[in-house]
Amino acid sequence: MSHPAGTIGPVKILHTADWHVGRSIRGRSRADEHRAVLAEIADVAGREEVDxxxxxxxxxxxxxxxxxxxxxVYQALLDLSGIAPVVLIAGNHDHPRRWRAVAPLFEMGRVTVGATLQRPEEGGVVRILTETGETARIALVPFVGKRGIVTADDLMALDPFEHGGKYAGRVEAILDKLTEGMTSDDVNLVVAHLMIAEGRLGGGERVAFTVEDYAIPATAFGGALSYVALGHLHRLQSVPAPAPVWYAGSPMQLDFGERDDEKGLLVVDAEPGLPATVRPVPLTAGRRLIQLAGTLEELETRAGEAELADAYLKIVVHEPARAGLGDVVRELFPNAVDVLLASPRDIGATGRDVRLGRPPRELFIEYLERVNASDDDVVALFDEMLGDADAT
Incomplete structure (x- = not known):
């Protein structure tokens, strides 16, 4: 525990999100990296003695x-619950019914699962009594899609005038319902999987669920909250708001759009009636994603650099298309997962990557690039169709 028995002190919280276990990179498994980074998170939790x-x-x-x-995932949650109580919510990549099925088992191991949106008195708000003697009151806001938000209105018994009919307004009304009655006697928390309008994308998020229609204003979180723990965006960041609002980001680089991001988690000290203090803690277990660009001659000078040895590489070659060029580059950089020509029309001429085991969205984007038809709106529609198929 963080404080001697019988004393009252801050509640120390570890906030993590967006593990995306099962993510591969161009058909290469990242399971060992996920095991390593989740073990690193457990090490931080134990070292920090979180509550x-x-x-x-x-x-x-x-x-x-x-x-x-x-x-x-299940082993990581059990390892974490051996250190402190765990509260988890479902995101847009998770299947809520799968989480709901295993929730009773996890509750036996100090893991509370918010699989679907619930009324406050039916599990939408949970209270955790910490070993420091404080009570943490936590509103659970798992991801809700546009179709699900209508059902959520009925669940919360909201009137149409409370939200104006739009997604953002409905989510704000739900937040109000879940947090009403919170007082300064407790540590008041929200854990949510949402897109906040002021947040910055990390590069690996599903486009359809980060567009403007899903954006919630940061003002939706009132100043009475001690801390708001967010998931969905993969870049670790704070969001300007009346209360401390943070995204923990993904714990390792998941996509080349995240190659410049420093990954980590958040350690939070929260006391009743006060805004929390937040400290980012870096995580280093995942392999880095690095992009190189240049002529073949320029790339040859970088082969063998120490920082590239354990990284996944994306190579952009500034050369005319010719047979065998991709093979030459891969001989120089065996851990290259993408070899592309600088000209968009020639992308893919260096050889085809293995498709087996790669996510459908990744393959669809690659196809659009290959036919010179890249379009974010088309990708967003594909994501929506994919989401509908996943939910059936």
């Missing part, structure tokens, strides 16, 4: 994860 652990959604990368992915 509470919040996991803000997207523990899995797909709604139907493999048995290996389930083993990795």
């Amino acid at each position: 509470l652990i919040l996991v803000a959604g997207d523990t899995f990368d797909v709604v139907a994860p493999s048995a290996e992915s389930e083993r990795i």
